[in-house]
Amino acid sequence: MLGGRLQAALTLTIGVKSYDVQGGHIDRLELDLDSHGFAAEIEFTLSDDQAHGGGFDDTLPSDFLSLDLIKAKLVLSWVFFEEEVTTTAEEVTITGLVMDKSLVEESYRRSGDIPVLARRYRIHMADPAQVLWRQHFPCALYTETTMSDVLSAHTGSYITIDAQWSELSTTKALLFVHLPVAAGASFYDFVMWYLDARGGVWYYDYGAGKYVIAGDKPSLGTAVTLFGDDIERSAVRVAEVPRHQPRVHNSYTESAKTQAVDQDQAVTGVYRDVLMRSPIAQDFDDRVTLEGDRFTLPAYEAEVDLSRAPPESLVPGTLVALSSSQRWSSESALTSKTWRVRRLRLRTQAVRAGADAQSQRDDNDVRGELRLGLEQKDDPRPHLPEFRAPVYPGLVEAKVVSEQGEDTDKTYQVYTDADTSLENYKLKIPLWEDQVIEVPFDPYQGSGNVYIPAYRDARVLAAIDLETAHIARLIDWREGAPLSMDVQGEQLYFGKSATSHTTVSHDYDGENPVFQVARLHDKDTGTIRIEEGVLTITVKEESE
Secondary structure, eight states, X not given: OEEEEEEEEEEEEETTEEEEEEGGGEEEEEEEEETTEEEEEEEEEEEEOGGGTOSOOOOOHHHHTSSSOEEEEEEEEEEOOOTTOOSOOOOEEEEEEEEEEEEEEEEXXXXXXXXXXXXXXEEEEEOHIIIIITTOOOEEEEEEEOHHHHHXXXXXXXXXXXXXXXXXXXXXXXXXXXXXXXXXXXXXXXXXXXXHHHTOEEEEETTTTEEEEESXXXXXXXXXXXXXXXXXXXXXXXXXXXXXXXXXXXXXXXXXXXXXXXXXXXXXXXXXEEEEOOXXXXXXXXXXXXXXXXXXXXXXXXXXXXXXXXXXXXXTTEEEEEOGGGTOOTTSTTTTSEEEEEEEEEEEEESSOSGGGOOSOSEEEEEEEEEEEEEETTOOOOOOOOOOOOOOOEEEEEEEEOOSSOTTSOOOOOEEOTTTOOEEEEEEEGGGTTEEEEEEOOOTTSOTTOOOOOOTTOEEEEEEOSSOEEEEEEOSOOTTOOOOGGGTOEEEEEEEETTEEEEEEEEEETTEEEEEEEEEETTEEEEEEEETTEEEEEEEEOOO
């Protein structure tokens, strides 16, 4: 059982007003500090007896019960009286946003016939990214930009990100954030999914109050040595060991291949496959490398329950050690390692709580629990919060781009990628400021025997993934192509304009089928017409 004297200060900012709550008013605290962020639930009691000659005036209720966003700052440190503690206790400061709140009004004494109220407040707060991004479901297209820029577009004034990971600074031709609310994946889920898929590390820097995205985990300073007498309990846990072998398949028919990633603990015949389709050999090699980099075997972890808090803050990222010279067993599995704090769980209850126990002090006698989750310093595994993977592709209307001919001509254009030599269309997306993306120049309309490219300004349905896209289908008829329903006809329309085209049609004259090929170029016309018992070939030039 943890015991001690906890100094605390809580500041609530609501609009332009700030309210300070001293530690002597805090009755209960539940604090969860994780490597990825934090959450806390705090209960405190404020009396309101100034009108009855008392010393407490509670001005919080009106703003507290409003719908305005509340910023909460909590500062904690332990008070030590023991002679062996010679260092000043370090403060832990977290600044987050309130998610939900409540208050209970109760009468704790009477002044004449009038009850004197005390209010017990409760707030549930968390780090800004969890609070705001879990409610954020954007759909947005970005071109010729970096993921760092995409993240910056969604940080707002409450979220600060230090993008140290080189992957974030790589310029991408296309980045599509597709988070419709019906799919259930928020922007917070999106970020964690993106990092998980690419082996990135996300952690909260408790000293600077910001998020860091990096390629490696942090290790804060030199290791703090825990005193053995302060440890109430320790446990060692070995996570489930992956028994699969990662394997990458490329189904590209001209160079189909499969490559497995070496895995010492794999059981023969158990695989985790990645299926891809790319004509670019480097794409396949890069994916094999990525799957190898992402795969790590677990190292055993530890949990430590403390009966007394050390003066050091022990926020996630802090290095700790247990030594036999500090009254801990040399035979313990914990003494041979340097550990990193992965999470901290603090539960406290004031020894004397409620309105009658309030004091003007900044600290309070508490009882509770303090548990550290530890991982080995050289354990590279990222620990991300649970997330829901976003759903791709997103279907968006687009128009085909062509720079051939006049602006009004229905031409097509093939764009050759300078790096890969692959042939692409360009599509313009009116929804997002006419940004242009490239998609494969594929026979998406059916058989490869029919070469009918999509023409300028044709409306198409683009299926857009995170970094790639393709044409799903056409979504309108070309002007001049449809026939009247009365003739029950079909028609192929070729050419680039209303004055330069060829049509192939089949329709009905009454009950008789009529087949016709008609060519028009300015005033010059040519027609082949086959109908009941008649073949007509006409070539002429129209007069003015």
